Amino acid sequence: xxxxxxxxxxxxxxxxxxxxxxxxxxxxxxxxxxxxxxxxxxxxxxxxxxxxxxxxxxxxxxxxxxxxxxxxxxxxxxxxxxxxxxxxxxxxxxxxxxxxxxxxxxxxxxxxxxxxxxxxxxxxxxxxxxxxxxxxxxxxxxxxxxxxxxxxxxxxxxxxxxxxxxxxxxxx
Numbered sequence: 587x588x589x590x591x592x593x594x595x596x597x598x599x600x601x602x603x604x605x606x607x608x609x610x611x612x613x614x615x616x617x618x619x620x621x622x623x624x625x626x627x628x629x630x631x632x633x634x635x636x637x638x639x640x641x642x643x644x645x646x647x648x649x650x651x652x653x654x655x656x657x658x659x660x661x662x663x664x665x666x667x668x669x670x671x672x673x674x675x676x677x678x679x680x681x682x683x684x685x686x687x688x689x690x691x692x693x694x695x696x697x698x699x700x701x702x703x704x705x706x707x708x709x710x711x712x713x714x715x716x717x718x719x720x721x722x723x724x725x726x727x728x729x730x731x732x733x734x735x736x737x738x739x740x741x742x743x744x745x746x747x748x749x750x751x752x753x754x755x756x757x758x
Contacts, residue, residue, distance in 0.1 A: 594735055595653070596716050601728050602650030608643035631711030638718035639701075643726025649732040655748045675746060678735040686733045689727035697723050 615636045622629040667674045699705075699718035740746040 596733070597728060598650045598653040598732060601646045601648075601725065602654075605643045605647035606651065608639040608646065611639040612643070615639065629738055631709060631713075634707055634709035634711045634713065636722075640712070641718065642721030642725070644721045646728075648725055649728040651735070652729065652732050652750065672740075672744065677720075679733060679740055679746065681735050683730070683733040686726065686730040687723070690723070690730040691717070693723045693726045 615632050619629045619632040622632075664671050664678070665712045697716050697719040700719055701714070705715045707713045707715055736746045736748060
């Protein structure tokens, strides 16, 4: 079990690191575009690439944020449930699991069809859309894995695995 736990935590951390690298990519793209404007050059497609990086950063960070307790939760409602709190958490994680699996399925399907139809972006860069959509697919699949992971932990151990200290720190 420890090996599985370390692997999943490593997966969430890796996605968080990739999200941070995408944010650094946005910074680099913006600085390069500023320098290009100052020198009279044109860096076509920079806003599009920055948008792709922003979307990738968002989706890749979802699972890491969930695991770290950074997502908005229904802690106030769960706090007043008393002895029924566990059932409330099971309900919340079940809904989250269902929605994340649903979203991951359709994200993969959309990326597949973008690839199959050779769909390209509307911007100057004319990037095949399936390339930036891969980050969204990875992010949604890892988010679904994270929700399943925490739901299974909750069902079998009675604890969901999200750091309670992180949740309490966000509520202050």
